[in-house]
Amino acid sequence: MNATVCAIVVTYNRSELLKKCLSAIKNQSVGVTHIVVIDNHSTDATETIxxxxxxxQVLYNRLDDNYGGAGGFKRGISYALDNTHDQYFWIMDDDTMPTSTALENLLHATLSLSDFGFLTANTHWKDCTPMNVPPIAQNWSVAADKGLIRVQEATFVSLFVERKKVEKVGLPFEEFFIWHDDTEFTTRLSKLAPGYFVTKALVVHESAGNNAPLIYTDSSNRISRYYYLYRNEMYICKKHKGSAVTLMTFLRDLFVGIKVLIVAPDHRAKRSFTVLKGTFSGLVFRPRG
Incomplete structure (x- = not known):
């Protein structure tokens, strides 16, 4: 395979995981051309390492502040566009550990497809249970015989995209800060061509847990983060999914805002206000391209 690939890794204060991630990238059965590491202004040993x-080959860019996952990935992809000529970008968090043939199988998938918007890996947690599973598309089985499942969107846990597709759709929105910047970005990509889940491209996501956090039970110091979750999801519905889905999501979020007042163990008013503030903000949110 003669394709050139730039791996893009965004990191923040997880130097030990970062070293493990970079080692996994360097030990692929098919080598990468470049590795771009975007450091979201870490305060641990990341800079020294x-x-x-x-x-x-390894291009390090330390940011002057923490711009969140969305800002980090935007800057990482932009940096790769400006500083490499590689054909493909392989995008991931610092806690993503690709198995040795992950890239080989992603590249093999490109040979099986006439066109694609993005590819996403088969992600497992540390105990081998599936995670980061993308929602399948309506005609999901069109390439199933090739080990490829058509999907609607994906996360930045081993996302594989063509440079020319990024140049067409633009960068992730920094204003998302956290949550859903990747699903919005891949939704845009899927409008150019279908996205696919590559069953043989295995990666391990060494996150703290394999359960999505919930505003009902998450720790009190994380409540404010959920503003971005509800705002960004509402924007995606309004922008990409039509009025019916937007209305259903809006009503669901109103229900969540009421439910937390009943079932949350603490800070009920703050949790409810965060949900409702995010939901209503999403109706008028206009991120800059």
Missing amino acids: MKSMASD
Whole structure:
């Protein structure tokens, strides 16, 4: 395979995971051309480690502040566009550990498809249970005999995209800060061509847990983060999914805002206000391209 690939890794204060991630990328059965590491202004040993690793292949860019996952991925993809000529971008968090043949299988999938908007890996948690499973598309089985499942969207846990597709749709929206920046970005990509889940491209996501956090039970110091979740999801519905889905999502969020007042163990008013503030903000949210 003669394709050139730039791996893009966004990191923040997880230097040990980052080292493991970079080792996994370097030990692929098919080599990457470049590795771009975007450091969201870490305060641990990340800067020291990366400065010792920087080379013509490993490109390190330390940001002047923490711009969240969305800002980090936007800057990482932009940096790769400006500083490499690679054909493909392989995008991931620092807690993504690709198995040795993950990239090989992603590249093999490109040979089986006449066109694609994005590819996403088969992601497992540390105990081998599935996670980050994308929602399947209506005609999901069109390439199933090739080990490819058509999907609607995906996350930045091992996302594989063509440079030319990114140049057409633009970058992720930094204003999303956290949550759903990746699903919005891949929704845009899927409008150019279908996205696919590559069953043989295995990666391990070494996140803290395999359950999505919930505003009902998450710790009190994380409540404010949920503003972005509800705002960004409402924007995606309004922008990409039509009025019926937008209305159903709006009504669901109103229900959540009421339910937390009844079932949350603490900070009920704050949790409810966060849900409702995010939901109503999403109706008028206009991220800059």
